[in-house]
Amino acid sequence: MRVGYYPGCSLTGTSREFDESVRSVARALEIDLAEVPEWNCCGSSPAHMIDTTMSIALPANVLLKAKRAGLAEVLTPCAACYSRLLMGKHEIETKPATRAQVERVLGCPPGSLDExxxxxxxxxxxxxxxxxxxxxxxxxxxxxxxxxxxxxxxRPPKVTRFDRTEDPVEMDKLVALVGGKTIDWSFKTECCGASFSISRTSVVGRLSSKIMQDATRRHAEAIVVSCPMCHSNLDLRRREINRRMEKPTLIPVLFITQVIGLALGLSEKRLGLKRHFVPVKLPAKTLPAQVVS
Amino acid sequence: MGQPDTVTQMHDTAPDAPRVRCFAVKKGTNRRPIGAYFSQSEGRTLTPEKYMSCHHESPSARHSLAARLKEVGEVDVADCYQCGKCTAGCPAAEEMDVAPSQILRLLQTESPKHEKRALESMSIWLCIGCETCVTRCPQEVDLPRAMDILRQESLARNVANRAADDIVAFHKAFLHSIERSGRVFEFGMIGDYKLRTGHLFQDLGAAPSMFLKGKMSLLPHGGGSKREVGRMFARARAAKKESQP
Amino acid sequence: MEALQTKAKELLAAGTVQVAIGYGKGTGNARRPLFVTKPERAADLIVDAACTQNLATYLTKHEVRVMGRMAVVAVPSTLRSILQLAAEKQIREEQVLALAVIDGQVRELATFEAIEEAVATIPDAMSEADRNMIDKLSAMSVPERRAFWADELVRCVKCYACRASCPMCYCERCTTDVNRPQWIPVASHAVGNLEYHVMRAMHLAGRCVECGTCGKACPVGIPVHLLTIYAEDSVRRQFGQRGGASAKLDYAMSTFKPDDKEEFIR
Amino acid sequence: MARVGVFVCHCGENIAGTVDVAAVAKAALDMPGVVHAVDYKYMCSDPGQTLLKDAIKEKKLDGVVVAACSPRMHEPTFRRAAEEAGINPFLCEMANLREHCSWVHDKGAATTEKAIDLVRLQVEKVKRDRPLQPIRVPITKKALVLGGGIAGIQAALDIANSGNPVLLVEKSPSIGGHMSQLSETFPTLDCSQCILTPRMVEVARHPLITLYTYSELEKLDGFIGNFKATIRRKARKIDEKLCNGCGVCQQKCPVKKIPDEFNEGLSFRPAIYVPFPQAVPNKPVIDVKNCTYYKTGKCKACEKLCPTKAIRFDQEDIVEVHDVGAVVLATGFKTMPVGNFSEYGYGKLKDVIDGMKFERLASASGPTGGAIRRPSDGKEPQHVVFIACAGSRDRLKGVPYCSKVCCMYTAKHAMLYRHKVHGGQATVFYMDIRSAGKNYDEFVRRAIEEDGVKYVRGRVSRVYEEDGQLVVKGADTLLGAEPVEIRADMVVLATAVQAQNDAEELAQKLHVSYDPYKFFAEAHPKLRPVETNTAGVFLAGACQAPRDIPETVAQASGAAVKVAGLFSQPTLTREPIIAVVDRQPPPVFSSCVGCFLCKSACPYQAIEEEVIKNRNGDVLKVVAKVNPGLCQGCGTCVSTCRTKAIDLEGFSNEQVFAELMCI
Known part of the structure; x- marks a missing residue:
């Protein structure tokens, strides 16, 4: 099985372990990840915030390259990239004027952005x-x-058309599939502060601490995420979070692919578990046996 | 849900015009009698778009921010009935100086005084873009899209709130990084951000461990077709200049 | 051909049908309709490439019907005619039996259901020449197309051979015969001719079985079948339905679906 | 040769201000067949009508054209005048010079020219008019009322009290509807059941009312005055004549854990049950889906213990056909399910309930005996948040319209809660308070002023559970949209009022129009609010739009008066503008070829098949025939007919053709 792959910038830097775990899991499942050749940044929130044209042109360029490489589907682990790519595609598909404008910015012939x-x-x-x-x-x-x-x-459900908007369950199903249990909690889709990690760390502290609070109160051993920004806010900003918590917590934050990787018997190294700021220490009795890779 | 498919223009003296297009549907066939399609009245069916086009816009309204939002972003601030659901769910509302719903209210009046207040607000910079508001808005007002346009308008008019300088700097540094490298080069980007803001020592503690964990490299990433992306930025800028002589 | 003759002979001999409508030898290499009522005459039936006329036209004729149950040698469009006639209550299952000639094989189709199944598997076969002409006409601008038809229709002498040859023109009183009001002028002139042919095309939209018999019947060589075939094709494109596909009435032009495209209303 | 008179109306300035009416009259005189033409200030006035009548008599006119306003306004006026003057009323036509000309054009020669053309058209038409006679149809003087809620009960009682028999059909086992579930009613706080049950009893006892509960309409054929209703009487599995309603079966049924519909799932009922103590009729029904006997073939406890031996496990549904002359639709509403609200927990949070559940909690006949207890743990909630507009005025997730009753019942709920839980706090999130009605606003003010209910203007964004409490995140838009977070014990959603699930299907059965939200459509939003577009079918209550009780009752009585009015006539008179299929002497019989494309095109099911046979009984021909009772004269069949065998009386092909050709 072959699928297009767009790691995005975070996965080559701050969230390398996400990239590593995706690739390792893919290899274990015999999935061929065809990286989009010469991909560029999706523009992330900054383009979205202050440069609407580029916020569509950058993802469009990525998808155009994927299309030219003959890829029908592009797997995008980073939730921010996923959102930008989807939104860019949606804008191009629904607004002919935007499509024409983007074609000019990309310098590609009309019709290139079809399908x-x-x-x-x-x-x-x-x-x-x-x-x-x-x-x-x-x-x-x-x-x-x-x-x-x-x-x-x-979000927004009209564009993503993924799962239940306010109480998604697909990730829970995956965890259950590999033998895990998930808590039913209230903060599954509450915002962690996202791109304010650097410019408004206090916002991240306030929002993320609420999330940690609910998870720990309901006795979660770890938090599982699928977004580099969520991860870095909950992991990297733990000091900021703990400052606001009733009781500081050291539960780790794992990427969903790391959880699946562990169940598939992949090594901590190949899953990049060592790269986390909050050490990945799960109750010993249930930690999987080390497997030499 | 939403508006009915067609609206029937009604005459004062032909009030019997049925407003509904389907009546009498035969069972057992998925086709319906064609006569059911046409109303029996003197009214004519119009599509909502055509119906809307019958309304006159006031001349002053054409240049307002509300008009611009409608034109550029297909966001109609008139749809907002000020229920406050956006504010209620906004993760950043507590930090904001003007609540999200109130931003829309400021635009609804179409008065320059109120528009200025919106453009100078901190709120437009504190919007995280989490899309919670539009996901729950009963009137489907695309507030995140409105915020995008307001931010860009605020920068273009050079009225952005000074307290947001660091946020603007972050965004600019980020885009600059993309323009130069095709991808985001964190070390360079953060350096750029620090120079722009003077927050030289923020997060200094985190940096060494970032390197240790292999999460940040000192050299820009390869690939990413940086020249191509640079050209894209240049073309977008040229197009923008052309449209605003 | 022998299979057909044998089949017809059997059916006539057994009294299953009282008349077999098929093709017989005509002048030169031409074929003409042949009505066989006696088993021993079944040997006169011919099937070959020259047999193209749609014999369904005779199924609604009183003179033929009184003979009893009819077997009709059917090309694909004949089968569609039977279904459309059935949908419009012009023929009942027990009145007709089709001897379908498909790919050189003769199949006896005694029920509408069997005919529906057969029709569903036969692709639409518009002749190469017709397809080219329709493409050419579609590509023309409206004034060009009008000029083309004005030029063609000026030759029409209102002999109504197209009407007479059409299996779907079974009305006892045609609109052209109505004189209060006089919808279609009797005399042959440019406007009246156009009105007649436009009316014919409209009446066949969604009902035409695309046999092309009307075009062949025209003594002055006007390709009138293109008008009805085009109307039929438009209905198919707009509503996804074609004439003669089912023995149950589901007529696109007298009903509407909420998801109809409505492009024609603009 | 025709003798047509033309009467041009000034309509004050309405027409004469734009059109040169004198010129129109003068031009009319030159039209072939016109022997008389005048203009007059107000043709619809008494002198104007006299002018018309005198001219008909004096000039011996055999056709009249009144060039004035829309025929919808005054055609009946002028036709009556023509009739009084001795000519057939259908020989009078109107040219619409007002809506079709003077109101839509500027003053000028071209406008007058158009007016003259409009008159010419009608002159050509009137010359080809045939005298027509009104159609008379018999009436079956018995009404069918669908739905046994307060709307159906009121309509049935009013019709029956006017002396006409009624068949009242209710799909659930008892009449009473939503009103029987309510605790108190606004704005008087009188007990709902106390005021409803006497009416229910009256229905059961009324000699002219036949009550069919646990029954549904399968099919409605026919037309006004002459409907045939096919009704399925579902098997209750008991012999109603033998059952005395003692209730032993209910007590002895081993299946106990079926969510009770009447209590909105807040309590349980057995598999054989009477929906509620005051049910009419007070006879149980076996819930076949949940009954042990039907599932396993064993049990029959109820049969063994029934003192009157009334249980009938082998009872089958009965399908009956009834002749009725009119139908009242009173099928009511449903509320939007709580599971529809993703941001309020998809119905997963047990203590997020809807208004109907709260009614049952507050009702003395409810599962808690009227004590407010939250469903999750039965505790008395100390803080209850009421959310108005849950689904209403929400075009994204709900319905765009206002459900009308929620503001009032939310105020009532908050008030009842404050009365029942002393020290408890009630907060209402609202967008606008819509309390237009007699004593309604006073009621809401009382909730705020006397009962201390806190009203917060703003919509709630999310409700989630934390530490066994519900966190309600809203905003106070009157405080600059300040975020508000409340920890509540229970949340009550004022869920939107919606059409019943089967409303569309029912509308199709009855050929009644409905709006995009599946509410049945009235014939005119202002002037014909209880009639539908299908003659003889009337509306009452919330099946048409969200309504409160007083409005529902008023409308039900209105519908009943319409039915009684219809039944007061010996026969039904209709305008003879209907389609007619050509008939000729043998051997042709009709130019119709019987293709019946017209039948598929007719929106009123007015086309039937007529079989023409010879004297031996052999079928000669099958041709179309128009049912004059059903035909509405729309003309769709006429345009579909290839052979021109169908024509429309009063608007014949010949007339329309002549009108077109004279331009």
Whole structure:
């Protein structure tokens, strides 16, 4: 099985472990990730915030390259990239004037932006192959975790058309598939502060601490995410968060692909678990046995 | 849901015009009698677009921010009935100086005084773009889109709130990084941001561990077709200049 | 051909049908309709490439019907005619039996259901020449197209051979015969001719079985079948329905679906 | 040769201000067949009509054209005048010089020219008019009322009290509808059941009312005055004549855990049950889906213990056909399910309930005996948040319209809660308070002023659960849209009022129009609010739009008067503008070829098949025939007919053709 792959900037930098775990899991599941050649940044929130044209042109360029490389689907693990790619595609498909403008910016002939590839987030992608995953589970992930989806996977529902908007369940299903338990909690899609990680750390502290609070109160052993921004806010900004918590917490934040990777028996190294700021320490009795890679 | 498919123009003296297009549907066939399609009245069916085009716009309204939002972003601020649901769900509302729903209210009046207040607000910079508001808005007002346009308008008019300088700097540094490298080069971007804001020591503690964990590299990433992206930015700028002589 | 003759002979001999409508030898290489009522005459039936006329025209004729149950040698468009006639209550299942000649094989189709199944599997086969002409006409501008038809229709002498040859023109009183009001002028002149042919095309839109018999019947060589075929094709494109596909009435031109495209209303 | 008179009306300045009416009259005189033409200030006035009548008599006119306003306004006036003057009323035509000319054009020669053309058209038409006679149809003087809520009960009682028999059909096992579930009613806080049950009893006892509960309409054929209603009486599995309603079966039924519909799932009922103690009729019904006997073939506890031996496990549905002359639709509404609200927990949060559940909690006959207890743990909630407009005025997730009753019942709920839980806090989130009605606004003010209900203007964005409490996130738009977060014990959603699930299907059965939200459409929003576009079918209550009780009752009585008015006539008179299929002497019989494309095109099911046979009974021909009772004269069939075998009386092909050709 072959699928297009767009890691995006975060996955080459601050969230390398997400990239590593996606690739490792893909290899274990015998999925060929065809990286979009010469891909560029999706523009992320800054383009969205202050440069509307580029916020559509940059993702359009990525999708155009994927299309030219013959890719019908593009797997985009980063939730922010996923959102930008989807929104860019949506704008191009629904607004002819925008499409023409973007064609000029890209310097591509009219019609090039027809039938751009489908954009898939990692949950969406893995949910398509439950049997394949289940067949390869070697050590069940026997932990109780909180699945945290964040904003951009589910919103706005008219564009993403993914899962239940206010109470998504697809990630929970994946965790259950590899033997884990998930808590039913109230903050699955509450915002963590996203791109304010650097410029308004206090906002991130306030929002993320509420999320951590609910998860720990309901006895989650870890938080599972699918977004580099959510991850860095909950992981990297833990000091900021703990300052606002009744009781500081050290539960780790895992990417969904790391959870699945553990269940598939992949090594901590290959899953990049060491790269986290909050050490990944799950109750020992249920930690999977080390497998030499 | 939403508006009915067609509206029937009604005459004062032909009040019997049925407003509904389907009546009498035969069971057992999925086709309906064609006569059911046409209303029996003197009224004519119009599509909502045509109906809307019958209304006259006031000349002053054409240059307002509200008009611009409608034209550029297909956001109609008149749709907002000030229920406050956007504000109620906004994760950043507590930090904002003007609540999101009130931003829309400021635009609804179409008065320059109120528009200025919106453009100078901190709120437009504190919007995270989480899309919670539009996801729940009963009137489907695309507030995040409105915020995008307001931010850009605020920058273009050079009235952005000074307290947002660092946020603007972050966005600019980020875009600058993309323009130069095709992708975001964090080390360079953060350096750029620090120079722009003077926040030289913020997060200094985190940096060494970032390197140790392999999360940040000192050299720009390869690939990313940086020249191509640079050209895209140049073309977009040229197009913008052309449209605003 | 022998299979057909044998089949017809059997049916006549067994009394299953009282008349077999088929093709017989005409002048030169031409074929003409042949009405076989006696088993021993079944050997006169011919099937070959020259047999193209749609014999369904005779199924609604009183003179033929009184003979009893009819077997009709059917090309694909004949089968569609039977279904459309059935949908319009002009023929009942027990009145007709089709001897379909498909790919050189003769199949006896005794029920409408069987005919529906057969029709569903036969692709629409418009002749190469017709397809080219329709493409050419579609590509023309409206004034060009009008000029083309004005030029063609000026030759029309209102002999109504197109009407007489059409299996779907079974009305006892045609609109052209109505004189209060006089919808179609009797005399042959440019406007009246155009009115007649436009009316014919409208009446066949969604009902035409695309046999092309009307065009062949025209003594002055006007390709009148293109008008009805085009109307039929338009209905198919707009509503996804074609004439003669089913023995149950589901006529696109007298009903509407909420998701109809409505492009024609503009 | 025709003798046509033309009468041009000034309509004050309405026409004469734009059109040169004298010139129109003068031009009319030159039209072939016109022997008389005048203009006059107000043709519809008494002198104007006299002018018309005198001219008909004096000039021996055999056709009249009144060039004035829309025929919708005054055609009946002038036709009556023509009739009084001794000519057939259908020989009078109107040219619409006002709506079609003077109101839509500027003053000028071209406008007058158009007016003259409009008159010419009508002159050509009137010359080809045939005298027509009104159609008379018999009437079956029995009404069918669909729905046994307060609307249906009121309509049935009023019709029956006017002396006409009524068949009242209700799909659930008892009449009473939503009103029987309510605790108190606004704005008087009188007990809902106390005022409703006497009416229910009256229905049961009325000699002219036949009550069919647990029954549904399958099919409605026919037309005004002459409907045939096919009704399915679902099997209750008991013999109603033998059952005395003792209730032993209910007590002994081993299945106990079925969510009780009457209590909105807040309590349980057995598989054989009477919906509520005051049910009419007080006879149980076996819920076949949940009954052990029907599932496993064993049990029959009720049969063994029934003192009157009334249980009938083998009872089948009965399908009956009834002749009725009129139908009253009173099928009511439903409320939007709580599960529709994703941001309020998709119905997952047990203590987020809807208004109907709250009614049952507050009702003395409810599962808690009227004590307010939250569903999750039965505790008395100390803070209840009421959210108005849950689904209403929400074009994204709900319906764009206002459900009308929620403001009032929310005020009532908050008030009842404050009365029942002393020290409890009630907060209402609202957008606008819509309390237009007698004593309504006073009622809302009382909730705020006397009962201390806190009103916050703003919509709630989200409700979620934290530490066993519900966190309600809203904003106070009167405080500069300040975010408000309330920790509540229970949340009550004022869910939107919607049409019943089967409303569309029912509308199609009855050929009644409905709006995009599946509410049945009235014939005119202002002047014909209880009639539908299908003659003989009337509307009452919330099946038409959200309504409160007083309005529902008023409308039900209105519909009943319409039915009684219809039944007071010996026969039904209709305008003879209908389609007619050509008939000729043998051997042709008709130019119709019987293709019946017209039948598929007719929106009123007015076209039937007529079989023409010879004296031996052999079928010669099958041709179309128009049912004059059903035909509405729309003309669709006429345009579909290839052979021109159908024509429309009063608007014949010949007339329309002549009108077109004279321009």
């Amino acid at each position: 751009l590839p489908k954009v898939l987030n990692v949950i969406e992608f893995l949910a398509q192959i439950p049997e394949t995953i289940a067949a390869k589970v070697t050590s069940k992930f026997e932990h109780t975790v909180a699945c945290y989806y964040g904003c951009l996977l589910v």
